Amino acid sequence: MMLRILLFTPFLAGLASLGIASDRVRRRLITAVSFFHLACSLALWTAGLEPTAGRWLGLDALSLLFLLVTSALFAASSFATVTYLRGHELPEERRGRLSREAVFTCSMLFFLGTTTLAILSLHTGVFWMAIEATTLASAPMISYQRSSRSLEAAWKYLLICSVGIAIALVGNTALAVSIAFHPATYGLPLTFRGLAAHAASLHPVWLKVAFAFILVGYGTKMGLAPMHTWLPDAHSEAPSPVSALLSGALLNCAFLGILRTNAILVRAGIGDYSNGLLIAFGLGSMFLAGWFILQQADFKRLLAYSSIEHMGILAIAAGAGASFGGLLHALNHSLTKGALFLVAGTILGAYHTKSTRTVTGVIRVAPMTGLLWIAGFLAICGVPPFGTFVSEFSVMTVLGANGRWWSLAIFLLTLGIVFVGMWRIVIPMAFGRPPESHPSGAPVRFLSVADVPPLALLCVVLLLGVWLPEPLTRLVTQAAAVMGGL
Amino acid sequence: MTDQLVIALLFLVNLRMFATSRLDSLIRGVALQAFLLVCLAVVSREGALSWEGWTFLSVTGLVKCAVLPVMMTRALRSAGIRREVEPLVGYRVSLFIGLIVTGFSIWAAAQLPMPDGAADPLVVAAALISMITGLFLIVARRKAISQAIGYLAMENGVYVLAPALAVHGPLIVETGVLLDVFVGVFIMGVIILHIRQEFKHIDIDRLSELRD
Numbered sequence: 001m002m003l004r005i006l007l008f009t010p011f012l013a014g015l016a017s018l019g020i021a022s023d024r025v026r027r028r029l030i031t032a033v034s035f036f037h038l039a040c041s042l043a044l045w046t047a048g049l050e051p052t053a054g055r056w057l058g059l060d061a062l063s064l065l066f067l068l069v070t071s072a073l074f075a076a077s078s079f080a081t082v083t084y085l086r087g088h089e090l091p092e093e094r095r096g097r098l099s100r101e102a103v104f105t106c107s108m109l110f111f112l113g114t115t116t117l118a119i120l121s122l123h124t125g126v127f128w129m130a131i132e133a134t135t136l137a138s139a140p141m142i143s144y145q146r147s148s149r150s151l152e153a154a155w156k157y158l159l160i161c162s163v164g165i166a167i168a169l170v171g172n173t174a175l176a177v178s179i180a181f182h183p184a185t186y187g188l189p190l191t192f193r194g195l196a197a198h199a200a201s202l203h204p205v206w207l208k209v210a211f212a213f214i215l216v217g218y219g220t221k222m223g224l225a226p227m228h229t230w231l232p233d234a235h236s237e238a239p240s241p242v243s244a245l246l247s248g249a250l251l252n253c254a255f256l257g258i259l260r261t262n263a264i265l266v267r268a269g270i271g272d273y274s275n276g277l278l279i280a281f282g283l284g285s286m287f288l289a290g291w292f293i294l295q296q297a298d299f300k301r302l303l304a305y306s307s308i309e310h311m312g313i314l315a316i317a318a319g320a321g322a323s324f325g326g327l328l329h330a331l332n333h334s335l336t337k338g339a340l341f342l343v344a345g346t347i348l349g350a351y352h353t354k355s356t357r358t359v360t361g362v363i364r365v366a367p368m369t370g371l372l373w374i375a376g377f378l379a380i381c382g383v384p385p386f387g388t389f390v391s392e393f394s395v396m397t398v399l400g401a402n403g404r405w406w407s408l409a410i411f412l413l414t415l416g417i418v419f420v421g422m423w424r425i426v427i428p429m430a431f432g433r434p435p436e437s438h439p440s441g442a443p444v445r446f447l448s449v450a451d452v453p454p455l456a457l458l459c460v461v462l463l464l465g466v467w468l469p470e471p472l473t474r475l476v477t478q479a480a481a482v483m484g485g486l
Numbered sequence: 487m488t489d490q491l492v493i494a495l496l497f498l499v500n501l502r503m504f505a506t507s508r509l510d511s512l513i514r515g516v517a518l519q520a521f522l523l524v525c526l527a528v529v530s531r532e533g534a535l536s537w538e539g540w541t542f543l544s545v546t547g548l549v550k551c552a553v554l555p556v557m558m559t560r561a562l563r564s565a566g567i568r569r570e571v572e573p574l575v576g577y578r579v580s581l582f583i584g585l586i587v588t589g590f591s592i593w594a595a596a597q598l599p600m601p602d603g604a605a606d607p608l609v610v611a612a613a614l615i616s617m618i619t620g621l622f623l624i625v626a627r628r629k630a631i632s633q634a635i636g637y638l639a640m641e642n643g644v645y646v647l648a649p650a651l652a653v654h655g656p657l658i659v660e661t662g663v664l665l666d667v668f669v670g671v672f673i674m675g676v677i678i679l680h681i682r683q684e685f686k687h688i689d690i691d692r693l694s695e696l697r698d
Contacts, residue, residue: 125659132666139673143680151681152693155630158677162637162670163624169644169663170617176653180601190655205599233696292698301698 002047003059006040007116009033014109021096023089026105027082033109034071034078037116041071045475053193056123060193061478062327063119066256069331070115070249073338076453080241080342081108083450087349088145088239104144110137111245118253124172124190127257128165131221134250135161142238153230153237160230161221168217168257171210175261178206192260199267207265211274214261215281221254223311225285232292235304236354240345243300247307247341248334255314255330259483262318266484278319279407285312286414293421298354299347302425303340306380309418310337316411317395320402323480325394328464331476332387333380335461339454340376343369346450351435356425361434368451370430372458377426379461381419387464489529489606496522496612497588500619503639504584505577507569509631512623513558516639519616520550523646526612530605531649538657546645546664554638554671561675562631565682574691575626583622591615601652609650616643630681630688634674641667 013033020026045064052058059067090101114137118130135158143154175195179185182201188194195202220227235243258278265274289309296302310333317326346369351359363370379386382393392415399408464472499522503515524547528535535543573580591614595607604610620640624633645663648655681688 123659125655126662129659129662129666132663132670136666136669136673139677143677146680146684148684148693149695151677151684152696155674155677155681155690155693156696158670158674159624159633159637163621163640166637166640166644170647173644173648173651173653176648176655177601177651180603180652181599203599203601232698237696295698 002040002044003057003120006037006044007057007113007120009036009040010109010113010116014106014113017105017109018102019097020102023085023095023101026102027085030081030105030108031078033112034074037112038071038075041067045471049478052122054189054191056126056189056191057117057120058122059120060122060482061475062256062259062482063122065327065331065475065479066119066252067116069252069334070112070119072457073245073248073334074112076338076457077241077244077342079453080244080345080450081239083349084239084241084345100144100146103140107137107140108242111141113137115249115253119256122191122193124175124192124195124261127192127260128169128172131168131218131254131257132162132165134253135165135221138242138246138250141242142234144239144242145237147237150237153233157230157234160227164217164220164227166217167220168214171213171215171217171261174206174210174213175264178202178210181206192264195264196267199264200269202264202268204268204270207268207270208273211261211265212277215258215274215277218254218257219281219315222251222258222315223285223308224281224315225288225308225312228285228288228308231308232301232304235307235341236298236300240300240341240348243303243344244338244341247303248338251307251311252330252334255311255318258315259318263483275319275321278315279404282312282315282317282319283407283410283414285309285315287312287410290414290417290421293418296421296425297356299356299359299425299429300341300344300354302356302422303337303344306340306418306422307333307337309414310380313392313395313411316399316407318483320395320398320404320407322395322398323483324476325391325398327476327479327483329388329391329395332391332461332464335457336376336379336386336388339372339457339461340380342450342454342457343372343376346448346454347373347429349450356429358435359429360432361430363430365434366445366448366451368447368455372451372454373426374430375458376454377422379458381422382415385462385465387461390465390468489526489609492522492526492529493606493608493612496526497615500615501581501584501588503619504622505581507571507573507577509562509567509569509629509635510559512632512635513555513562516635516642517551517555519619519639520642521547523612523616523642524550526609527646527649530609542657542660549664549668550638550642554668557672557675558631558635561678564679565631565688567629567631567688570627570629570632573627573632580622580626584619587618587622588615591618603652605650605652610647613643613647613650616640616646619643628689628691630674630678630690633690634671634678637674638667638671 114133121127139158181203223231289305382388591611595611620636623636
């Protein structure tokens with residue numbers, strides 16, 4: 001029952017928002033639905049998990065973890081969305097029902113609904129459908145400004161991701177073929193769990209074909225190199241709260257599909273093949289991201305490349321069997337990157353440019369924003385005492401324990417490159433003299449309302465670095481067991 | 487016998503899509519491709535279809551052969567373009583690539599270990615070549631509308647791969663997939679119109695502000 005409410009509320013609210021004429025009511029609706037969603041997710045956590053065997057939609061530990069992250073991010077960024085919409089009011093004659101802003105609101109609520117559906121789906125086909133639907137729901141949000149750049153980004157996003165996801169559908173078909181060779185599995189419903197339970201009777205060649213297509217397909221959506229080309233464009237051109245959601249919620253959903261498929265291959269005894277591919281794509285993504293971070297001149301693109309780097313880390317963690325560290329890192333990355341994109345939105349609102357050379361002296365213009373920008377940078381680079389340090393360290397420990405020294409070396413090298421690259425950009429942005437064109441007469445407020453959500457997110461990341469509460473540890477451990485196909 | 491004929495026609499339609507410069511004939515090509523693939527799904531299937539199966543196939547046919555092509559034709563008219571004059575890969579080379587791809591698809595389909603009840607490998611080959619045609623149109627043509635057509639052609643190919651390999655997904659999932667494709671092409675059409683308004687052209691290779 002609770003699951004149905006969780007799933008249907010965003011869709012119904014989205015449809016309703018198309019018919020609401022008042023901008024203010026529609027904006028309140030976004031905040032209200034986001035917080036309602038968060039409340040439902042937390043209630044599901046306290047209620048405990050139910051068995052999911054044989055079900056198409058359900059909540060296992062893995063989905064609960066990703067659901068909590070998604071809900072928290074939507075709630076945190078809903079304020080920024082409202083601020084953004086207020087700052088970009090359309091002319092009077094373009095408001096009202098079915099206006100551009102109404103379509104934006106509808107897309108955002110549908111996006112929440114489709115990500116929830118993707119997280120809850122335990123059936124390969126339903127999952128595919130949900131992931132493609134997230135692409136469709138988010139494309140109109142990227143092109144909201146209708147500028148030439150945002151249209152270009154939206155077109156690339158829609159086309160590249162749709163093609164990628166079509167490739168994943170070939171993988172789904174191959175998965176369906178793999179059950180047709182053994183009487184024990186013939187006609188089995190294609191749930192991830194059911195496939196993992198009968199993994200030994202599946203046809204290994206078709207499983208390998210399926211994994212390759214699914215990795216390339218969902219990997220496109222997740223932002224793994226070399227299929228990442230849409231990601232920096234979409235993340236830099238979308239409104240900042242949308243970028244926070246794309247990076248923190250959407251990429252995770254695609255990763256979930258890869259994780260669940262990988263579990264089938266591991267159980268079938270061909271985990272070496274899939275794990276090898278995951279580590280190769282992961283290292284490639286990290287390295288490429290490090291390279292582009294070194295020569296970045298746009299701070300939102302910088303954050304986008306950092307997301308590619310962290311998706312690489314997640315892929316490596318999945319491939320090396322560092323389930324606990326990997327999932328913890330997914331949590332930490334989402335919260336940190338969400339906070340960073342929200343801060344980037346505040347900076348963009350104050351300076352009206354994304355160029356890293358023009359933005360200087362943030363800490364003098366808006367002290368708290370500057371502090372958060374630095375704190376976010378330290379957190380995303382995995383500096384202790386932030387939670388990212390714990391999770392990255394845990395992934396590295398597993399790499400070392402497995403004797404994957406080359407992977408560990410490239411991993412560490414890339415972390416170093418990224419740290420230097422981001423340092424060179426973030427520190428001059430935060431310190432330094434504010435640009436002369438900037439109105440220095442404006443009174444400096446230490447803490448503005450826009451800083452509160454990212455501050456809260458970063459506090460959680462900091463807390464996770466020094467103390468992991470017991471219920472969370474239990475949830476992540478259970479989720480790691482699901483990754484093993486149990 | 488019928489299926490052989492349909493497959494032969496399908497190969498020809500795909501080659502035509504490789505070689506044509508006129509956008510309206512490209513749209514007709516993708517509509518015909520969808521029609522032939524739906525026929526193939528019916529012909530290559532063993533055993534009788536249930537009434538749900540028939541309903542679903544007719545809805546698929548209606549959406550892919552009529553609704554989407556009509557929508558694309560209207561987008562084409564409002565964009566005011568007729569043909570793709572300077573594609574990134576020339577038409578003669580395209581046709582040559584098309585021939586090679588046809589051969590490759592037939593060879594690759596013969597290599598796969600087939601489950602019991604799967605159709606002729608040629609049906610799989612037809613699905614493969616339709617997918618590759620779509621991918622080729624996406625990378626080798628510069629008009630946004632050609633790329634949208636390429637996406638549709640690719641989806642057509644993926645769609646027929648399942649019946650060719652004797653895989654029958656649950657109806658609700660198949661309906662969801664069809665809905666996704668429909669909405670996807672619809673949103674592509676809307677973005678093409680906005681691009682047209684903003685840039686006065688829809689040449690994707692000239693959209694190059696965003697790069698590193």
